[in-house]
Amino acid sequence: MASSAGSGQPTRAPALDPHSIREDFPALHQDVHGRPLVYLDNAATTQKPVAVLDAVQDFYRRDNANVHRGIHELSRRATEAYEGARGKVAAWVGATDPGEIVWTRGTTDGINLVASAWGMDHVREGDEILLSVLEHHSNLVPWQLLARRKGARIRYIEIDDHGEWILDDLPDLLSDRTRMVSLSHVSNSLGTINPVEEVVRQVRHRTDAVVLLDGAQGAPLLPVDVQALGADFYAFSGHKMCGPTGIGALWGRRERLEAMEPYQGGGEMISLVERDASTWADIPHKFEAGTPNMAGAVGMGAAVEYLSKVGRDGILAWEQELVRYALDRLADVPGITIYGPQSVERRSGVVPFTLDAAHPHDISTIVDMHGVAIRAGHHCAQLVMRRYGTAATARASFYIYNTRDDVDRLVESLGEVLEIFG
Amino acid sequence: MQEPQLNSLYQQLILEHYRNPRNKGEMDDPQVEVHMRNPSCGDEIKLQLRVERGRIADVRFTGQGCSISQAAVSMMTQVLKDKPLDEVAPVVERFTEMMHGDQEAARDRSMGDLRALAGVSRFPVRVKCALLGFDALQEALKTLGDSSTEN
Numbered sequence: 001m002a003s004s005a006g007s008g009q010p011t012r013a014p015a016l017d018p019h020s021i022r023e024d025f026p027a028l029h030q031d032v033h034g035r036p037l038v039y040l041d042n043a044a045t046t047q048k049p050v051a052v053l054d055a056v057q058d059f060y061r062r063d064n065a066n067v068h069r070g071i072h073e074l075s076r077r078a079t080e081a082y083e084g085a086r087g088k089v090a091a092w093v094g095a096t097d098p099g100e101i102v103w104t105r106g107t108t109d110g111i112n113l114v115a116s117a118w119g120m121d122h123v124r125e126g127d128e129i130l131l132s133v134l135e136h137h138s139n140l141v142p143w144q145l146l147a148r149r150k151g152a153r154i155r156y157i158e159i160d161d162h163g164e165w166i167l168d169d170l171p172d173l174l175s176d177r178t179r180m181v182s183l184s185h186v187s188n189s190l191g192t193i194n195p196v197e198e199v200v201r202q203v204r205h206r207t208d209a210v211v212l213l214d215g216a217q218g219a220p221l222l223p224v225d226v227q228a229l230g231a232d233f234y235a236f237s238g239h240k241m242c243g244p245t246g247i248g249a250l251w252g253r254r255e256r257l258e259a260m261e262p263y264q265g266g267g268e269m270i271s272l273v274e275r276d277a278s279t280w281a282d283i284p285h286k287f288e289a290g291t292p293n294m295a296g297a298v299g300m301g302a303a304v305e306y307l308s309k310v311g312r313d314g315i316l317a318w319e320q321e322l323v324r325y326a327l328d329r330l331a332d333v334p335g336i337t338i339y340g341p342q343s344v345e346r347r348s349g350v351v352p353f354t355l356d357a358a359h360p361h362d363i364s365t366i367v368d369m370h371g372v373a374i375r376a377g378h379h380c381a382q383l384v385m386r387r388y389g390t391a392a393t394a395r396a397s398f399y400i401y402n403t404r405d406d407v408d409r410l411v412e413s414l415g416e417v418l419e420i421f422g
Numbered sequence: 423m424q425e426p427q428l429n430s431l432y433q434q435l436i437l438e439h440y441r442n443p444r445n446k447g448e449m450d451d452p453q454v455e456v457h458m459r460n461p462s463c464g465d466e467i468k469l470q471l472r473v474e475r476g477r478i479a480d481v482r483f484t485g486q487g488c489s490i491s492q493a494a495v496s497m498m499t500q501v502l503k504d505k506p507l508d509e510v511a512p513v514v515e516r517f518t519e520m521m522h523g524d525q526e527a528a529r530d531r532s533m534g535d536l537r538a539l540a541g542v543s544r545f546p547v548r549v550k551c552a553l554l555g556f557d558a559l560q561e562a563l564k565t566l567g568d569s570s571t572e573n
Contacts, residue, residue: 033425034425358489359487359488359489360488361463361465361487361488361490361548361551362432362488362489362490365428365431365545365547365548366428366432369425369426369428376463377462377463377464378463378464382464385464391464391465391466391486391487392463392464416428420428420432420437421432421437421489
C-alpha cells in the first residue's frame with residue numbers, strides 16, 4: 001500500500017517559480033501559532049492572489065450592477081465583465097463556445113444540476129449509473145438521490161491497493177442499461193490522476209451513456225481539453241484554483257444542454273413568461289436563474305488569467321516535484337503509511353498518510369501548532385477510507401506557491417507528533 | 423491571548439488512557455446501547471450501560487478515533503462505574519462546563535481523570551472530540567428515562 005519514495009523519473013525543469021508566486025498571496029504571509037504559515041490544504045481550497053482579490057473588489061467598487069437587465073452604463077460594464085469571465089473560463093478547459101459554460105456555485109452544484117435537470121428526464125427504473133469508489137461525496141450523493149427516486153442502480157469501478165481504477169471489470173460494468181457515467185478526473189483523497197480518456201473511449205464504444213467528469217481536482221492543475229476528453233459534462237470549482245468561493249462552472253456539450261430542461265426557475269433564465277407556462281432563454285442562461293454570483297465569476301475569470309500567466313504547463317510538474325520530494329523525506333518517518341499511486345507521474349500534489357503512533361486528528365493538531373495546515377479526516381471520501389480499512393487519513397496537498405521548505409516544515413513538525421505519541 | 427500549549431492538551435494521563443483504555447469491550451447483557459458517530463471526522467463510539475438498583479452497575483465502550491475522543495470516553499466510563507443514576511447528569515454538565523473553559527469544573531475532584539482534559543478547551547476544534555462519549559451517554563440516559571416512564 002505504501003508508495004516507494006522518489007521512484008519517478010526526473011521531470012523537466014518547472015517553468016513556474018514558487019518563491020515569486022508566493023509574493024502574490026497575502027494570506028501566505030502570516031504567522032500561525034507563532035510560526036510562519038505553511039499552507040498544505042490546497043485540495044480543500046487554495047489561497048487567493050492579489051489579482052483575484054482586486055478583480056472582485058474592483059467589480060464592487062466600480063462596475064456593480066445587475067447583468068443582462070439594464071440599459072445603463074454600469075449594467076453594460078457588469079455584463080461585459082461577467083461574460084468576459086465566461087470566455088476566459090471556457091478557454092481554461094478548452095471549450096471553444098462560451099455558451100457551453102454554465103456558472104454554478106461550484107463542482108457540487110454542477111453535478112447536482114446534471115443529476116437533476118438531465119437525470120430526472122432520462123433515468124428510469126432499472127437503469128444503471130456508473131461511478132467509482134474514488135469519488136468525492138459530491139459525485140456520489142446526487143446520483144444516490146436520483147437513483148432512489150427513479151429506482152435506478154448504482155455500480156462502481158473498484159480501486160486497487162494504490163488507489164487506481166481496476167479497469168479489467170469495465171466491460172462487465174457497462175451495459176445497455178448504463179445511462180450515466182460520472183467519474184472524477186483526479187481523486188481528492190488519494191491524488192490519483194485517472195485515465196478518464198481511456199474510460200470515456202470504452203464507454204462510447206459500448207454504450208450511449210452520458211459522461212460527466214468531476215474536474216474539481218483536475219481543472220486546477222491539468223491542461224484540460226474538454227473536446228479531447230470526449231465527455232458530455234465537465235464540472236469544476238473556482239476556489240480550488242485561486243478563485244473565490246461560491247463560484248464554479250459546468251461545461252456541457254451544446255446539444256446536451258439545449259435538450260435539457262432548466263435546473264431552477266426564476267429571473268434571467270426565461271424568454272417569455274405567461275400565466276400558465278414560460279419559454280426558456282438560450283443556453284447557458286437557461287441554467288442561471290436569479291441574479292448570479294457576478295463578482296465571483298469575475299474573480300474566477302481573474303484566477304484563470306493569473307494561472308495562465310504563472311504558466312499552466314508548469315503546475316502539474318511542480319506539484320509532482322514536491323510530491324517526489326515529500327515521498328522521499330516522509331519515507332524516513334517511522335511508522336508512516338503513504339497512500340496513492342506508486343508512480344509520481346500518476347499523482348497530483350496530494351500526499352495522504354497515516355502514522356502508526358497517532359490518529360490523523362492528533363497529527364493535524366500538533367502540526368498546526370507548528371504553523372503547518374494539513375487536512376485530517378475522511379476527506380468526503382468514505383468509500384475510499386473503507387477500502388483501506390481506515391476511518392481517516394492525514395493529507396498534505398500542494399499548489400503553485402508551495403516549496404520544498406514547506407515539506408521540510410511538515411516533516412519537522414511530524415517529529416513532535418512522534419515525540420508526544422512515540 | 424497566550425498561545426495554547428500542546429503539553430496542556432496531550433497530558434500523560436490522556437495518552438495513558440488512549441493506549442490502555444478502561445472498560446473497553448462489550449458486555450453480554452446491556453440494558454441500553456448507543457452508537458454515536460461524529461460525521462465530520464468519522465470518530466465513533468458504542469457505549470453500553472447496565473443499571474442495577476439505581477446505580478450504573480456496568481459500562482463498556484468500543485470505538486475508534488483520535489486520542490482525545492477515545493481517552494475521554496475511557497475516563498468517562500471510569501467515573502460512571504457504580505455511580506448512582508441521579509449523579510450522572512451533573513457529571514455531564516460539569517464536563518461540558520469544563521470544555522467551555524470553566525476552571526472550577528476542572529478542579530472538581532468528582533470528575534476523576536476527566537480533569538486532565540481541561541486543556542482541550544483551549545483547542546476549540548477538538549472539543550467535539552472530547553464530547554463524543556458524553557453525547558452517547560446523554561442519548562443512553564434519555565433511552566433509560568424513556569423506558570422507565572413506560573414501566
